[in-house]
Amino acid sequence: MTATAPFDFATVPDIRCRWGAAGELGEILSAFCPARRPLIVTDTGVRRAGLLDAALGSLRAAGFDPVIFDQVQADPPEANVIDAAALARASATDLVLGFGGGSSLDVAKLAAVLAVSDQPIETLYGIGQVRGARLPLVQMPTTAGTGSEVTNITILSARDSKMGVVARQLFADLVILDAALTVGLPRVHTAASGIDAMVHAIEAYTSRIRKNPMSDSLAVAALRLLSANLLTACETPSDRPARESMLLGAMLAGQAFANAPVAAVHALAYPLGGRFHVPHGLSNALMLIPVLRHNLSAAAAHYAELAAALALEPGEAPGASLISHLAGLIRAAGAPQRLRDVGVTEADLPLMARDAMAQTRLLQNNPVEVTEADALALYRQAF
Ligand SMILES: NC(=O)c1ccc[n+]([C@@H]2O[C@H](COP(=O)([O-])OP(=O)(O)OC[C@H]3O[C@@H](n4cnc5c(N)ncnc54)[C@H](O)[C@@H]3O)[C@@H](O)[C@H]2O)c1
Numbered sequence: 356m357t358a359t360a361p362f363d364f365a366t367v368p369d370i371r372c373r374w375g376a377a378g379e380l381g382e383i384l385s386a387f388c389p390a391r392r393p394l395i396v397t398d399t400g401v402r403r404a405g406l407l408d409a410a411l412g413s414l415r416a417a418g419f420d421p422v423i424f425d426q427v428q429a430d431p432p433e434a435n436v437i438d439a440a441a442l443a444r445a446s447a448t449d450l451v452l453g454f455g456g457g458s459s460l461d462v463a464k465l466a467a468v469l470a471v472s473d474q475p476i477e478t479l480y481g482i483g484q485v486r487g488a489r490l491p492l493v494q495m496p497t498t499a500g501t502g503s504e505v506t507n508i509t510i511l512s513a514r515d516s517k518m519g520v521v522a523r524q525l526f527a528d529l530v531i532l533d534a535a536l537t538v539g540l541p542r543v544h545t546a547a548s549g550i551d552a553m554v555h556a557i558e559a560y561t562s563r564i565r566k567n568p569m570s571d572s573l574a575v576a577a578l579r580l581l582s583a584n585l586l587t588a589c590e591t592p593s594d595r596p597a598r599e600s601m602l603l604g605a606m607l608a609g610q611a612f613a614n615a616p617v618a619a620v621h622a623l624a625y626p627l628g629g630r631f632h633v634p635h636g637l638s639n640a641l642m643l644i645p646v647l648r649h650n651l652s653a654a655a656a657h658y659a660e661l662a663a664a665l666a667l668e669p670g671e672a673p674g675a676s677l678i679s680h681l682a683g684l685i686r687a688a689g690a691p692q693r694l695r696d697v698g699v700t701e702a703d704l705p706l707m708a709r710d711a712m713a714q715t716r717l718l719q720n721n722p723v724e725v726t727e728a729d730a731l732a733l734y735r736q737a738f
């Protein structure tokens with residue numbers, strides 16, 4: 356046996372996992388804290404789909420007086436945070452409830468901070484730059500992908516790319532998982548967000564720094580759930596066990612990568628989101644296979660461990676079976692396969708490679724160095 360290297364691990368303190376919890380939100384929050392006037396941060400798609408109805412009914416029946424900010428945009432810009440925080444102040448809200456996909460949950464985190472702070476938004480970026488406290492924060496995801504409900508990270512669209520805020524204040528006080536909310540998620544989004552969650556588990560497991568026994572256990576458990584249920588959730592959207600497994604798997608992957616951060620798949624995916632507005636999960640799916648191949652020289656043993664955890668037949672080379680398994684899942688899920696299918700032209704690739712180099716926070720975690728020339732070669736492979 357070898358000694359355990361020192362490690363740090365943090366996550367949210369309170370998680371409730373219940374099918375149909377949205378209809379019990381009033382009781383859950385009443386028992387949780389004295390707040391009465393929550394700001395609900397969501398988007399118009401979630402609202403139009405009627406996902407908020409049961410939650411609102413339950414909150415009002417329990418005597419809450421909620422205020423709704425429903426203007427979150429996918430891959431949210433800074434303006435969404437500023438507007439949500441302004442509404443929180445103007446209406447004297449005493450709690451922020453993120454309700455939606457990763458975009459809504461990310462905006463909710465910073466709205467809770469800026470509702471009680473005058474810190475300029477552009478000074479929040481980076482690691483540990485948030486000063487002071489925030490309003491109480493509760494998160495309810497409606498997609499099974501980002502794991503944002505349990506991460507201390509917000510990703511905003513700024514400066515033609517995606518910029519991250521990482522701070523302990525962004526861990527929620529309470530997370531409520533209700534997989535019934537994910538049943539109506541369209542197939543393309545089920546596939547893309549599910550693949551995003553798988554990428555979180557894989558990149559956490561192979562993260563060069565801060566990988567630890569807890570993040571490893573969570574990543575393996577997440578990948579097992581996600582890999583076994585992705586196609587069922589795509590093909591039979593109302594399959595309750597598949598939806599529950601995807602939501603739980605996405606959260607476990609979120610707990611893993613909040614501690615063992617993601618790496619080059621995300622770094623190369625970000626320019627696709629920032630410049631071309633390709634949805635986050637899809638941009639990860641497009642870059643996953645080229646980056647995994649690039650990483651094989653250092654990560655083959657880890658990939659082989661993950662392949663064994665998924666009970667895959669060993670391939671011709673260590674780790675190869677994991678890569679072919681994932682390529683098969685992406686194909687079968689029906690997501691677009693190539694950059695050319697999502698509006699990128701070959702002439703865009705050098706600029707994207709340059710942009711990706713700015714993601715130093717992520718690239719430093721990659722098991723193999725990625726230079727600008729490597730990034731360009733990887734984009735060419737994905738094109
Ligand atoms: N903070 C983190 O740790 C973290 C991690 C990964 C990704 N992200 C960020 O999360 C964002 C992506 O989040 P996302 O993939 O969850 O999507 P999203 O929040 O951007 O939502 C995408 C679309 O799906 C719709 N939608 C959401 N739930 C639905 C449901 N149940 N039924 C029908 N439609 C529904 C929304 O209305 C929206 O139109 C990106 O900005 C990404 O950068 C954050």
Ligand SMILES: [Fe+2]
Pocket residue numbers: 501551552555621635639
């Ligand atoms: Fe992601």
